[in-house]
Amino acid sequence: MCRWLAYSGSPVSLEELLYKPANSLVMQSKHSRLGVETTNGDGFGVGWYGTRQTPGLFRSTEPAWHDVNLRELCAQASSERVFAHIRASTGSAVQQTNCHPFRHEDWLWMHNGAIRGFPTIKRDLALAVEPELYPEILGSTDSELFFYLALSFGLTEDVRAAVAAAVEFVERTGRRHGIEDPMQMTIATTDGETTWAFRYSSEGNSRSLFHSTDIETLQAQYPDNDVLKGLSRESRIVVSEPLGDLYGAWQEIPESTCILVRGAEAEILPFTPTAA
C-alpha cells in the first residue's frame, strides 16, 4: 500500500501542496485515513517539472514525515506539475531506486498496489521488456518493472493502449502461473504535458482514487482555504485519498477507469486490459 498525488495547473508551492492540507500527503506517511496499511514510512519521492524539460526527482528511503531535506526542497520549489508518492513496501528492499516516481527521459510513473505473485513471474515480465530499455531498470520492484513493460508496449506513443497491453500481459502471465487476480493498481504517468491516471484491479476491487472537482466552485465555497487560493481554474489534483477536510472537493474515480488531465480538461475514459 502506498499513497500518491498528481498535481497539474498553475505554479504551486510544493510546501502548500504537500504539507499544508489537513490530511496532507506528508501527514499520510504517518497516518493515512483510507486503506489497510496506514503507515507509509518506507521512503517517498517527488518529481517536479521545473525550468528544464526533464523533471527533477527527489527520492529518499526515510519516512516523509521526518525528512528535513524534503521540507527544505518543498519550501523553495514551485512547479506546474508535481508527482509525489509515499511508500509502504510490500516486501521489496527499502532503497532509493525502489522509490516512486520512476523516470524515463521526460516521463514519470508511480503506482499504488502490487503485482501479486511477483517473485514467481518477475523473470517472465523482465524478458518482455525491450532489450534496449532493460539496463535502465535500477531497482527491484514490481512497480518499476510495470513501467518498463508499459514503455515496451508503446507508452510514449499511446498511453492508454500501452497500459492496457501491459496489464493484459501481466494478467496473462500471472494466470499462466496460477496466480488469481494478478493486478492491483492505481497508477499515474505523465510526459510533462498530460497526466494519465488509472484505477484498475483484476478482481474489480481497486485501491481508492480521487480527483479534485472544479477549482473555481471550490474557491467560491471556501474563500479562506489556503490550498485553493492562487490556484488557477485549470488546476487539478488526482490523489489516493482526499486531502484536507473539504470532502465535497473530491470525486471518486470509478473502477476500471482512466482519467486524462490536460490543461483545464479532464477526460474520464473506460479502461480495459487489451492484448497488444
Place this chain on the structure above:
Amino acid sequence: MCRWLAYSGSPVSLEELLYKPANSLVMQSKHSRLGVETTNGDGFGVGWYGTRQTPGLFRSTEPAWHDVNLRELCAQASSERVFAHIRASTGSAVQQTNCHPFRHEDWLWMHNGAIRGFPTIKRDLALAVEPELYPEILGSTDSELFFYLALSFGLTEDVRAAVAAAVEFVERTGRRHGIEDPMQMTIATTDGETTWAFRYSSEGNSRSLFHSTDIETLQAQYPDNDVLKGLSRESRIVVSEPLGDLYGAWQEIPESTCILVRGAEAEILPFTPTAA
C-alpha cells in the same frame, strides 16, 4: 512517545526477543497498541552486553520495522542483558546521536516521555552537568541530557537517589520558568549487573510500564510459547507495553515507582523526586 524493553536473564537470542512475540517491539515501531502516538518510526537502538564489559550499541535513524541490519544483528547475537528502544521524536532531530539507549562507560539509559518546555530550560539543565561530563553529550535530546544530569547527581553511586535528584532538579527548574508538570517519564538504566526502571510524571499520569511475572509459572501455563522456552527462572522483561498475547504474563508497574531487577530478584520501591 517511544517504546522500550529491558531484558535480563539467561542468554536470549535478540531475534526471539525483539521480533518473535505477537506484539514485538519491532512490530510496535509501526503500530503500537498503547499510547497516543502509535508509530515509532524515528529511529531505534539496541544495547546488549556481550563478551566485553562495555555493551554494544546499534542505533539507526531508520524505522526498526524495515531495518535489514537490525534483523541480521538480532539473528546472530544473543545476550544476558538487552536494552531496546524505538523512537517517536517529539521535535529533536532524527539522528543516531539522539537514538536511545545512551551509553556512558558500561552504563545504558533509555527514556520514554519528555521534559516539557525543554528548549526553555535546556541551557539551565546543561549548566548543571558536571563540566568533565559535558563534552560527552553528543546529541540534542532531553533524554540524553537527563542521563547526564543523573550521572552528575551520582548515578553510578546510588541510582535511585541520583534519578530522584535529577527529576527534582528538572521539576524545580521547569517550574521556575513557569512550566507546569515538567517531567513525564519511564526510564531504564543498567550497569550491566542490575536494571533499574522508573515510572513517574509530575502530573501523576505516567506512560505505561509493565514487568513480566514469574517465568516458571508462565512456562507451565504456556508450554508451547517460543518466547518463553529456554528462558531461565531469573529472566525478566520490563517493557512499555506487553509483548505477545499472554496478558496474564505482565504486571503493570504503579505510578511513582522504581523497580530494581538483579538476577531473579525484582524489588519494587516507591520513587519520589528529592533534592540532592
Place this chain on the structure above:
Amino acid sequence: MCRWLAYSGSPVSLEELLYKPANSLVMQSKHSRLGVETTNGDGFGVGWYGTRQTPGLFRSTEPAWHDVNLRELCAQASSERVFAHIRASTGSAVQQTNCHPFRHEDWLWMHNGAIRGFPTIKRDLALAVEPELYPEILGSTDSELFFYLALSFGLTEDVRAAVAAAVEFVERTGRRHGIEDPMQMTIATTDGETTWAFRYSSEGNSRSLFHSTDIETLQAQYPDNDVLKGLSRESRIVVSEPLGDLYGAWQEIPESTCILVRGAEAEILPFTPTAA
C-alpha cells in the same frame, strides 16, 4: 579539513557551479588537491537563496560525489547566492545537524578548520552563547558553536567586529585552558545580500582561501569556458581551492584577512581578533 565555496552574482545553475568545473567542489569531496586530508566524504551541504528571503538548505551525511538527490537538486535550481560545503569530520558525529552551512534566520555560515581542544573548552564557549540562542544549537560541532558565538557577539549588526570578538573569545578561552593556537579557520557568512569571508589562524598558518578575479577579463581569455559563460561581471566565487584549470582565474586571500563581496564590489580588509 573541509572545503567550501561561496558564490554571488547573476543566477547560476547549481549544476554548472558545483559539478562542471574540472576540479569542482563535488569532485573535491573525493579528491581535493590542496590540504592535508584529500577526502571530504563525511557529508555536505548547500545553502541557496531562492524566491524566499530564507535560504534553502540541503544537507546530507553521504559523500557529495555519490549523492543522487544533490545532483537532482542542482540540475533544477539556480540562484544568485550559493554556499556549498563538503565535510571531513575531525571527530564530531557524521550527522545532518553537523553539516555546514548552518542557518539562523536568513543567515548562513560555514567553516573550514577547527577549534583546537574543543572538548576541553566546549562548555565555556556554550555558556557565552546568548540564552535565547542556545536552544537553536542542534549539532555538536565547533563550527556551529562558533556561529552561535558570533551571533551572540552581534554578527547581524557588525559582521567583522562580531567575528573578531568571537575569535578573540575562543583564543582567550583556549589559552586559559593551556591550548596553543586555538583557532584555525576560513569561514564564510552571508545575510543574503553581502558575503563576508575570513582567513585566519592563531598560528598564522591558515587553510587556503581564494577568490575569483574579474569575470570579464576571464571571459575574454577563455571564451569557450562553460563555467564563465553567462556569468555577469559582478559574479564572484570565494573558495577553499581553485576550481577548474584556469589558475590565473584565482587570487589567494592573504592571512588575517576579511573579504567582503557585495554586488560587483569586493573589499579586502585586515582581520584581527579583538575583544568585544
Place this chain on the structure above:
Amino acid sequence: MCRWLAYSGSPVSLEELLYKPANSLVMQSKHSRLGVETTNGDGFGVGWYGTRQTPGLFRSTEPAWHDVNLRELCAQASSERVFAHIRASTGSAVQQTNCHPFRHEDWLWMHNGAIRGFPTIKRDLALAVEPELYPEILGSTDSELFFYLALSFGLTEDVRAAVAAAVEFVERTGRRHGIEDPMQMTIATTDGETTWAFRYSSEGNSRSLFHSTDIETLQAQYPDNDVLKGLSRESRIVVSEPLGDLYGAWQEIPESTCILVRGAEAEILPFTPTAA
C-alpha cells in the same frame, strides 16, 4: 575498484581484523595504497559466520571509515570466518543491495573488478540465471549477477568449474557484443567451510590479490604484533592489498589462479575459463 578481505582460522575479533592493522581494510576505505581508485567510500559489507549456519550480513551505504555501527558490531563480534568488502562504485547505485558480500543460503560472494560493457550484456547474462534463482537478485550490480551466474552453473557442487563456466559465459557474451576483455576480477566465495579466491582478467592484467604466509613463522618474526597474536596456525587471510607493514607476511597470488583455503591447507590451482 573495491577492496576485500577473507579470513578463516581461529576465532578473531572483527575489530582486531578490520580496524587494528596499520593499513586495515577500514582505513583502505579512505586511502588505499594500491589500485587506481584510492577512495572506497561507496558502502561496505561484512559477512561473518557465528553460531548459526547462515552467516550474518551487515551492509551499509556509508563509508566504512565513519560508520559507527560497524565499529560497534566489530567490537562485539568474533568469528572463525569473515568476509569484508569496501566498495568504490563503477556506476551502479549506492544502495545496500549492491554492497558485497552477497549471500545465497549459507554461501557468501564478493568481487573486486568489473564486467566491462555490463549495461550492454546485462540482459543476456540475466537470462542465463536459473529461473528459480532469478527472483533472488535484489540489486543491480555486475557482481551480484555474476554470483547468480556462478550459482546457475553449479557453484554449490563444484566451485572452480562453476566459476570457470560463468567467466567463460561472460567472456563469450561480451565478445559477441564486441566488448574486448569483458572480465576483470578478484573474487572470493565460501560455503562456511572452505574459501575459494580467484584472480583473473580477460586481458591478463588483474587486480592485485595476496594471501598471508604461514602464521607461525610470522608470529616468531613479529612477537609483539597484535594482529598475529592469538591466531592459530590454520589462520589465513586473502586480501586485495597487504594489511599492516609486515610486507614479508604476504604473498601475491599469480594471474589466472584459484586459491582454496580449508583449515590450515591452502591449495594454489590454475584457473582458466571453460565452457560448462
